[in-house]
Amino acid sequence: MTTDANFLTGSDGLVAVDKLGNHILFLDPETYEVELTLEGFAPRVHELLVSPDHRFAYVPIYGAGIHGDNPHPGHLVAKFDLRERKHVGDLSTYPHLAPHGLRWGADGQLYCVCENSGVVLEMDPESGTTENVIEVGSNKAHRVEVLPDNSKLYTENEEDTFASVVDLATKRVVKKIPAPNGSAGIGMSPDGETVILVDAQQPQLFVVDTVSDEIRSTITLDGHQKAAQIARYSPDGRYLVVTNFEEPLATVFSGDLKSQTLLHLGQGPMNMAFHEDGETVLIANHNEGSLAVCNLERGEVLRTVQAGVGIETLSFF
Template sequence: MLFLNPETFAVERELNAFPPRPHELLILPQQHKAYVPIFGDGIHGDNPHPGHKIAVIDLLQRQVQGFIDVSPLESPHTARLGHDGYVYQCCENSATILVIDPNSDTIINKIAVPSHNTHRLAILPSGRKLFTDNEEDASVTVVELSGGNGKVIDTIAMPGTISGIAASPISAFIVATDGEKPGLHVLDSNEHRLVKTLPLPGHKKSSQLVRFSEDGSLLVVIGDEEPVISLFDGELNPLGQIKVGNKPMDGCFSPDNQTLLIANEDDGTLSVIDIATLNVIATPAVGRGCEVLSYFAIP
């Protein structure tokens, strides 16, 4: 895990006391810490030695504070902070979503889901529903949330495999990337149905991750091992495509929405994109394997 200067992107500190391999990153601003799941040494759908821990990072001291052991559950991956203050964490191989109290780093509940291909999840702005991407199963599971409890209430059949999922912070829709061809699926989050699929004309392959800005005014769609991203506004109007580095994995918007960062895993660089001009203005080196990015504030 690297701590970067938010202006120069120089590496200021490196943490490497992790089992193999850390995937994903969740910032918990109230607790001034982060969760880094230890997924295992494989990849999605092929993880022969799954992990069973979540690293807890002290963001003020910039050090590993400890680990949450999720055994016997395996392959923790994407986590999201709910409006109830709890963390909802996928455990892929175990077809389970954990509910964690970030104040005590304790597991308070387990929600069984019908798929062992649940890799990522998204929570509605209301906090009342959670949606999972069941990638190879070509489905999205809908979970109703209430005070740390959850129950599966629906399954949305998709036209094919999917790769990424995100909930709009400002509108009643969910987006998911088509896992087989360039396309962005749009789902109605109230009626639990596929509404339309938007083309991604600058892409030759399927895409992977989708990320909204915190205020919901921007959306980035990241190519799956293809050096291109697409940018949309919050109403899904296309703004343009931008060439980035090799194997882009994830991205994040700056707090002021002036800059978009893309992590290029194979190049070991960041693409620093000026949103006003849609130009890459810098490609600082951060080391091969960079994957998930997030800003955090120092009190």
């Protein structure tokens, strides 16, 4: 299994970002029952990244709206102590606005997309200092992936018709990967060899080779009528899970992308947490306040548990 900090799992705990409730939830990692709810944040918590040592979690305060309708964007990334289970401070992205996607760099730096400002910030997670401001050529950049060797990062730019490729040595965009319909999501394989772009208008994926940064293939999502959104590989690289917020469905791919299994989920499925058993994934049903507990190997929804108002994402640690 990868040791890349962007593909963490664990058995000590489970933390969730309840976007609709504007809460941070701590759940029992075995029963998935909510044990503690933290509240009192500026609107609104989105996204999540757990530190490589499993000690802290970082959650952007994106603003009161959603992508495309966020008139009062935020400028903070909230920091949580996962042992103490409390909010311990905030990193400021100001003057850069609407922080959203987060990923770790190979040397412990924190990369944060600030959507409205069209940049990715390279930050020191301890001090909160912004070390570099990287222009990505789009004020619609929503999510980011970073290669394990820290050579490049990629942003999906929603309505804009390209994904950005940034050389992290020069901190400059070196390529724009065509995305004629825009892109609604991005994922990366743990080995860093493949980036997945989720088409924003059709139920299909673009498979990008990260050596050439060319599209290697296009895959249709069987059984989907509408475009999907989130794409995440399991930490061991054996599965790719793609969720469809609109339908509501998920597809579980084998790691080689040659087979796919359809899952029927609750309303508004979004992001997910991979259990360390390598077989279980929890998918957040954002629009119904529940989690779908799924078996990856069998391609089966085992049960659904109630949790929160509307969880967007979660992570074991």
